Amino acid sequence: xxxxxxxxxxxxxxxxxxxxxxxxxxxxxxxxxxxxxxxxxxxxxxxxxxxxxxxxxxxxxxxxxxxxxxxxxxxxxxxxxxxxxxxxxxxxxxxxxxxxxxxxxxxxxxxxxxxxxxxxxxxxxxxxxxxxxxxxxxxxxxxxxxxxxxxxxxxxxxxxxxxxxxxxxxxxxxxxxxxxxxxxxxxxxxxxxxxxxxxxxxxxxxxxxxxxxxxxxxxxxxxxxxxxxxxxxxxxxxxxxxxxxxxxxxxxxxxxxxxxxxxxxxxxxxxxxxxxxxxxxxxxxxxxxxxxxxxxxxxxxxxxxxxxxxxxxxxxxxxxxxxxxxxxxxxxxxxxxxxx
Amino acid sequence: xxxxxxxxxxxxxxxxxxxxxxxxxxxxxxxxxxxxxxxxxxxxxxxxxxxxxxxxxxxxxxxxxxxxxxxxxxxxxxxxxxxxxxxxxxxxxxxxxxxxxxxxxxxxxxxxxxxxxxxxxxxxxxxxxxxxxxxxxxxxxxxxxxxxxxxxxxxxxxxxxxxxxxxxxxxxxxxxxxxxxxxxxxxxxxxxxxxxxxxxxxxxxxxxxxxxxxxxxxxxxxxxxxxxxxxxxxxxxxxxxxxxxxxxxxxxxxxxxxxxxxxxxxxxxxxxxxxxxxxxxxxxxxxxxxxxxxxxxxxxxxxxxxxxxxxxxxxxxxxxxxxxxxxxxxxxxxxxxxxxxxxxxxxxxxxxxxxxxxxxxxxx
Numbered sequence: 270x271x272x273x274x275x276x277x278x279x280x281x282x283x284x285x286x287x288x289x290x291x292x293x294x295x296x297x298x299x300x301x302x303x304x305x306x307x308x309x310x311x312x313x314x315x316x317x318x319x320x321x322x323x324x325x326x327x328x329x330x331x332x333x334x335x336x337x338x339x340x341x342x343x344x345x346x347x348x349x350x351x352x353x354x355x356x357x358x359x360x361x362x363x364x365x366x367x368x369x370x371x372x373x374x375x376x377x378x379x380x381x382x383x384x385x386x387x388x389x390x391x392x393x394x395x396x397x398x399x400x401x402x403x404x405x406x407x408x409x410x411x412x413x414x415x416x417x418x419x420x421x422x423x424x425x426x427x428x429x430x431x432x433x434x435x436x437x438x439x440x441x442x443x444x445x446x447x448x449x450x451x452x453x454x455x456x457x458x459x460x461x462x463x464x465x466x467x468x469x470x471x472x473x474x475x476x477x478x479x480x481x482x483x484x485x486x487x488x489x490x491x492x493x494x495x496x497x498x499x500x501x502x503x504x505x506x507x508x509x510x511x512x513x514x515x516x517x518x519x520x521x522x523x524x525x526x527x528x529x530x531x532x533x534x535x536x537x538x539x540x541x542x543x544x545x546x547x548x549x550x551x552x553x554x555x556x557x558x559x560x561x562x563x564x565x566x567x568x569x570x571x572x573x574x575x576x577x578x579x580x581x582x583x584x585x586x587x588x589x590x591x592x593x594x595x596x597x598x599x600x601x602x603x604x605x606x607x608x609x
Numbered sequence: 610x611x612x613x614x615x616x617x618x619x620x621x622x623x624x625x626x627x628x629x630x631x632x633x634x635x636x637x638x639x640x641x642x643x644x645x646x647x648x649x650x651x652x653x654x655x656x657x658x659x660x661x662x663x664x665x666x667x668x669x670x671x672x673x674x675x676x677x678x679x680x681x682x683x684x685x686x687x688x689x690x691x692x693x694x695x696x697x698x699x700x701x702x703x704x705x706x707x708x709x710x711x712x713x714x715x716x717x718x719x720x721x722x723x724x725x726x727x728x729x730x731x732x733x734x735x736x737x738x739x740x741x742x743x744x745x746x747x748x749x750x751x752x753x754x755x756x757x758x759x760x761x762x763x764x765x766x767x768x769x770x771x772x773x774x775x776x777x778x779x780x781x782x783x784x785x786x787x788x789x790x791x792x793x794x795x796x797x798x799x800x801x802x803x804x805x806x807x808x809x810x811x812x813x814x815x816x817x818x819x820x821x822x823x824x825x826x827x828x829x830x831x832x833x834x835x836x837x838x839x840x841x842x843x844x845x846x847x848x849x850x851x852x853x854x855x856x857x858x859x860x861x862x863x864x865x866x867x868x869x870x871x872x873x874x875x876x877x878x879x880x881x882x883x884x885x886x887x888x889x890x891x892x893x894x895x896x897x898x899x900x901x902x903x904x905x906x907x908x909x910x911x912x913x914x915x916x917x918x919x920x921x922x923x924x925x926x927x928x929x930x931x932x933x934x935x936x937x938x939x940x941x942x943x944x945x946x947x948x949x950x951x952x953x954x955x956x957x958x959x960x961x962x963x964x965x966x967x968x969x970x971x972x973x
Contacts, residue, residue, distance in 0.1 A: 356930050360939050363645075384937035385645045416830040417661075417761065422918065427658040427931055431669040434659065442831060443661045444841065445931065446921035451734075455921065458741025459760045460840060462830045503642055 294556035295506030297368050301341055308349045309334035310358055310367035314449070315473040316580045316587040317373060318352070326350045329580040330371045332570045333392060333498065333515065337369065339569045340514045340562040354447065356422055359384065362501060369511060370499040373467065375425060380499075389498035389511040390519075392573075393469060394593040394602050396490035397429045400456075400471045401463045403485050410489035414439035419452040419461035421445075429492040430465055453477050467494045472587040481586075506556055517563045520545060520605040521572035523596055528571040531564055545608040552609060563608075573603060640940075651936045652677075658931055660923045662839045673932050680928030681949065687842065687924065688911040688953070691849045695910060696903065698850060699857025706862050717858070724855040730916055733848040737920040740840035746831060755824045757832060760840060764825040767836035841922035845914065853910045857903065864899035865891055897968050904961030908954045915950075925949060 294302075301307050311318040311330050318328040326348075335345035351367050362370050363385070374380075375395075376388040399418075401407050410433070418441045420426050427445065434441050444461055446452040453474055456464045466474060468486065475481045498511050521527070524542060526534060535548055543549040546567070547560035554560035570576060573596075581589045595601025640647065656676040657669050664682045667675055705717035724732070741760055744750060749759035757764040825835030868891050876886040917924035926946060933942040 356934050359934070359937065363939075379937065413830070415828060415833065419921075422927065422930055422934075425935070428935055431657055431659045435669060441659060443659050444921040445661065445923060445927060447918045447927075447930070451919060451921065454738065455741065458738065459745050460741050 293506070294510070294558075295504040297500070297504045297507035298341065298510065298556060301368060305342065306347045306349045307334065307338045307341060307369070308351060308367040309337070310351050310353050310361050310370040310372055312355065312358070312372035313352045314373070314470065315476050316585060317469070317473065318350070327580075329393070329576060330373065332576045332580065333371045334369075336518065336566045336570050337511065337514050339566045340510070340517075340558065343559070343562075343565060345569045356447065359386070362386070362499060365501070368500070368507070373470070373496050374499050375467075375494040376497045377425065385502045386499050387502060387508045389500070389508065390515040390605075391495040391497045391602075392515055393496035395467045395469045395494040395496055397426060397465060397492040397494060398468045398471055398490055399463050399465050399487040400474060400484050401487060403483055405462060407463075407487070410487050410491070411437055411439065413441070413463060415442070416462040417442045417444060417460065419444050419446065419455045419464040421449045421452045421466065422447045425492070425494075426465060426467075433491045449474070450477070465491070467496075469496075469581065469587075469589065472581070472589050476586045510556060510558075514566065516605040516608075517566050518571065518573040518576055519596070519603050520608055521563075521567045522574045522603075523598060523605065526567055526572060528568060528575055531567045534564075541609070636940075645937075647938075647940060649938075649941055651938055651941075654936075656932070656935075658935065660928070661921075662837075662842060662923055673936070676928050677925070677932065677945065680923060680925035683842075683917075683923055684911070684914055684925040684953075687845055687849065687914045687917070687922075688907075690846055691853065691910045691914065692907050694846070694850045695853035695857060695906070698854035699906075700861055702854055702858035703861025703865070706858060707865060721855045721858050724851045725859070729848060729852045729913055730919060732852060733844060733916055733920060736844040736848050737841065740844050743840070746827060749827070749832075755835070757825060757827075759832075761831055761837070762840045762843065763838040764832045764835050765838075766825060767823045767834075768821070839922070841917070841920050844920055845917050845922050845924075848916075849910055849913060852913070853906050857906055860899050860902040860906070861895070864895035864902075867898050868894045897965075900961060900965040900968060904958055904965075907957050907961065911953050911957065912950060 311326070311334065313319060314328075316328055317330045318326055321327050331348075331350070334348045334350065338347045339345050351361065353361050353370075353372060358370055358372055358374065361367055369389075373393075374388075376391060380386050381388060399410055399413065401413075407413060418430060420430060420443050422445045427443065430441060430443065444452075444455060446455060449470075452461075452464060455461050457478055464471070464474060468490070471486050475484055475486070478484055498515060500508055500511060521531075524545070526542075526546070531546070534542055534546055537543055537548075540549065544552050546564040547553040547562060548564065550560035553563055571579070574591075577589075577591065577594065578584065581587050583590065591599075591601060593602050595603065597604040652673045654673060655670050656673045658676070659669050660667055660676065660679050662683065663679045664686055665679055667679045702717050702721055705713055706721065708714050708717070743758060743760040746759045746761045749757040749761075749764075751757055755766045823834045823836075825832045825837075872890055872894065873886055876890040881889065914924055915926040918927045918930065921927075929942045929946050933939040936942075
């Protein structure tokens with residue numbers, strides 16, 4: 270057992286059974302293979318999932334859906350995207366319409382223990398915030414007493430807002446609108462003084478306004494919003510597959526492996542890197558997957574930093590800083606368990 | 610013939626029951642597989658969300674049941690106001706379309722065709738967007754003292770009435786209503802006594818404890834005090850009334866035209882004026898044709914009010930959606946929604962059918 274902790278000790282990690290023993294994939298993996306596509310539930314939002322000029326989906330969430338398809342089917346185009354509104358998403362997953370939700374859903378205890386959902390690794394750390402017009406001259410949420418707040422329906426946002434108001438002894442007048450565009454139009458039209466959403470969502474929302482620079486996100490965070498992929502109960506193998514697909518880009522960033530240089534590691538002499546990328550079979554070939562899937566995922570979608578910068582980072586219209594989403598080695602929270 | 614129809618009915622019933630059983634068992638198995646338990650216990654838990662427009666007292670600490678009642682009250686409020694206004698406007702438009710003046714006829718027709726051919730959701734979104742064009746709260750219009758119009762809605766002073774005053778008011782109204790139906794009052798003999806009683810019933814409670822007038826004032830972001838009619842309620846009501854009035858006007862026009870012209874000719878021959886012919890001969894016969902269609906319109910207005918969710922009015926569907934999303938009890942909330950709308954529709958249909966039967970009674 271203790272020996273297993275040494276990174277180079279290969280033969281000591283598993284003494285029971287033959288090393289090539291593989292576990293069969295679960296029912297979801299079987300149906301994905303039979304169908305030849307991963308069905309991925311997304312939420313349309315700039316930076317996270319939007320169709321480009323060619324009609325192809327792109328964005329932060331989309332890249333993670335593609336990563337799953339690359340791992341399972343070897344092809345990033347083999348994803349069927351199903352866009353959901355916030356209030357439709359859970360019934361879509363529950364009814365089996367999609368295999369996984371990668372759509373900005375926060376991991377919470379009630380969703381896991383009462384609703385029958387498993388969550389994969391947290392791929393974005395976020396928190397609910399307020400976006401206000403600069404003209405209001407408001408610098409903190411506590412001065413928003415009696416303000417009218419636009420809220421998109423069907424999220425924990427309403428709960429967080431009510432909790433924050435009761436905690437801070439202030440009162441809000443919510444206008445709850447099903448469609449985000451409706452809520453943004455109500456803010457732009459002056460129906461609401463302020464709009465509340467997760468921080469990442471607000472970065473997107475700001476880009477939807479005519480003059481984004483007239484608005485500012487207040488520093489207060491009303492909640493913790495750990496964003497993670499969601500799957501149904503009842504398929505352990507699918508859960509583990511999702512878990513490790515989402516961890517690959519984080520581990521790759523930590524090891525300095527990028528989309529462009531991943532191929533060069535084929536000649537690497539570092540056994541832990543070779544095992545991680547699957548150039549050396551042994552740890553990544555469970556569930557009947559081809560051992561090299563991590564290398565393929567990085568080659569197709571990149572490491573975590575690349576995925577973040579491409580869709581959300583400072584050079585995008587969203588202009589989000591890494592913040593809590595930096596690697597743990599840089600003072601952030603992104604940390605992948607060991608690949609061994 | 611009879612035996613065959615019994616067999617066919619039995620078969621149809623059997624197939625329906627089997628399909629229902631299959632659906633239910635399928636749902637039960639899937640729910641079980643996914644580790645989801647059904648039950649309505651969650652309704653007693655605190656709702657923990659705020660509702661912007663609550664006609665009955667509500668706070669986030671109240672239960673989901675209370676929140677759902679707020680939604681139901683909002684749906685009922687929009688529906689009842691909608692029925693009354695849509696029927697009134699529909700009758701007016703329908704009669705105007707039958708006018709002998711081409712200009713009046715033309716304008717009425719243009720309005721009806723325009724509204725009838727625009728999807729209701731589009732009309733609703735358009736009206737909601739129009740509300741945003743009103744001035745901001747800080748630059749609110751004040752057409753009458755203490756009455757404010759802004760993009761936060763119409764704010765008017767309200768009367769703070771005690772429960773006692775409410776009770777007396779309701780009692781006085783019932784007296785008025787019964788009195789108005791009494792033959793002696795209708796024939797005008799006892800009207801003086803009747804008016805006196807009503808005045809006493811209304812004035813005395815107000816005299817005992819004059820109500821506080823709650824005047825609205827701007828405080829920070831919004832008006833506080835008074836009574837607010839939200840822009841969402843206004844937009845929803847306007848869209849529903851316009852849409853259904855256009856449909857009702859067609860019903861009215863069609864029903865009037867369906868009365869055979871010889872009825873009119875006969876009335877004119879008896880020396881009745883045009884107005885009298887309409888009132889005593891045409892409308893009573895037309896009513897019989899239009900009541901079932903009016904009932905359908907009332908029912909669909911109630912159901913269409915669920916489009917409120919698109920513009921942010923907290924109706925029953927909106928509240929139940931939030932409830933489902935916060936508790937995860939999507940199936941239960943869906944069931945509540947089905948039962949409530951079914952009940953509302955059946956009640957409205959039953960009331961209209963009863964009225965229709967009365968109309969069809971000979972001599973009515």
